[in-house]
Amino acid sequence: MKLVGVIGSGIMGSGIAEVIAKSGIDVVIRSRSQETADATKNAIENSLKKQVTKTKITQEQLEAAMAHVCVTSKLEDLANCDLIIESVAEDLATKKELFTALDKVVKPSCILSTNTSTLPVIEMAKVTNRPDKVCGIHFFNPAVLMPLVEVIRPITASDETIALANGFVKACAKDAVQVVDRAGFIVNALLFPYLNNAIAMFEAGTATMEDIDVAMKGGCNFPMGPFALLDLVGLDTSVAILNALHAEFKSANLEPRPMLKKLVSEGKLGRKTKQGFYSY
Numbered sequence: 001m002k003l004v005g006v007i008g009s010g011i012m013g014s015g016i017a018e019v020i021a022k023s024g025i026d027v028v029i030r031s032r033s034q035e036t037a038d039a040t041k042n043a044i045e046n047s048l049k050k051q052v053t054k055t056k057i058t059q060e061q062l063e064a065a066m067a068h069v070c071v072t073s074k075l076e077d078l079a080n081c082d083l084i085i086e087s088v089a090e091d092l093a094t095k096k097e098l099f100t101a102l103d104k105v106v107k108p109s110c111i112l113s114t115n116t117s118t119l120p121v122i123e124m125a126k127v128t129n130r131p132d133k134v135c136g137i138h139f140f141n142p143a144v145l146m147p148l149v150e151v152i153r154p155i156t157a158s159d160e161t162i163a164l165a166n167g168f169v170k171a172c173a174k175d176a177v178q179v180v181d182r183a184g185f186i187v188n189a190l191l192f193p194y195l196n197n198a199i200a201m202f203e204a205g206t207a208t209m210e211d212i213d214v215a216m217k218g219g220c221n222f223p224m225g226p227f228a229l230l231d232l233v234g235l236d237t238s239v240a241i242l243n244a245l246h247a248e249f250k251s252a253n254l255e256p257r258p259m260l261k262k263l264v265s266e267g268k269l270g271r272k273t274k275q276g277f278y279s280y
């Protein structure tokens with residue numbers, strides 16, 4: 001991969017672009033406006049500056065990584081990309097519209113991938129004229145630190161596409177696992193029932209949020225408790241993931257808990273809005 005396009009300038013899009021640039025691959029980030037595109041470039045530079053301050057990387061490595069980053073608000077600027085990673089809102093209609101447009105703009109050999117957490121990749125593949133070149137490439141939050149990437153294979157994807165996706169993940173110094181196109185893939189299908197049950201436990205008055213978090217950190221050696229993790233993932237994203245899991249597997253404990261939905265309706269979406277289960 002010589003040039004990778006990342007679409008979307010949220011936490012995931014920005015983190016994924018940083019990983020790619022640090023791996024020495026050119027990345028063009030497409031955001032809906034030039035302002036948010038420029039802000040994403042600044043966010044990446046600030047993240048790298050923090051790593052310089054902590055002596056994790058050198059100033060030269062920062063400059064080398066930034067030389068690989070460019071931003072745009074125009075989809076046409078992605079025309080020469082070898083791979084696209086879509087990381088926009090978790091809404092199937094939005095993603096399908098984007099894949100339809102991308103298919104017309106990028107070169108025929110370009111692989112189109114989605115960073116969706118749960119949506120069916122096949123639905124995006126079907127709106128293109130290159131369903132064999134569409135797959136999922138799912139990074140975890142925070143992308144810069146999390147070692148895993150899930151490579152999702154819809155039934156239409158060719159062996160070559162999956163091999164190229166795996167090669168790209170390896171070039172980013174991440175560990176790839178391969179999974180079929182089923183809601184939640186591996187990680188979210190196992191993680192979100194646990195997160196939702198933690199909220200149910202708190203709603204039932206079994207323990208405080210703080211004590212549930214302390215318990216799961218100290219009792220299971222998890223790096224963070226379920227409420228801190230929900231706030232990190234984003235409560236709106238968490239509702240979207242649970243809804244998709246519930247739609248596919250129907251189990252009652254996959255229905256987003258009332259407290260989670262209430263926080264989202266109040267605009268308390270977790271760390272990104274500085275208020276979720278906790279205040280930041």
Ligand code: 3HC
Binds near residue numbers: 139146188191224229
């Ligand atoms: N971005 C970049 N660096 C970060 C960061 C972020 N968001 N958060 C923390 N860091 C850095 C810190 O600066 C710190 O660096 P230092 O060691 O040089 O000081 C280092 O990471 C450790 O941070 P902390 O000491 O503050 O906190 P932790 O030791 O708890 O590490 C963590 C932070 C890596 C986020 C860790 O808590 C963790 O692994 N948590 C679990 C995250 C997880 O499970 N993610 C998956 C969520 S599911 C998902 O993403 C799927 C999607 O589809 C929704």
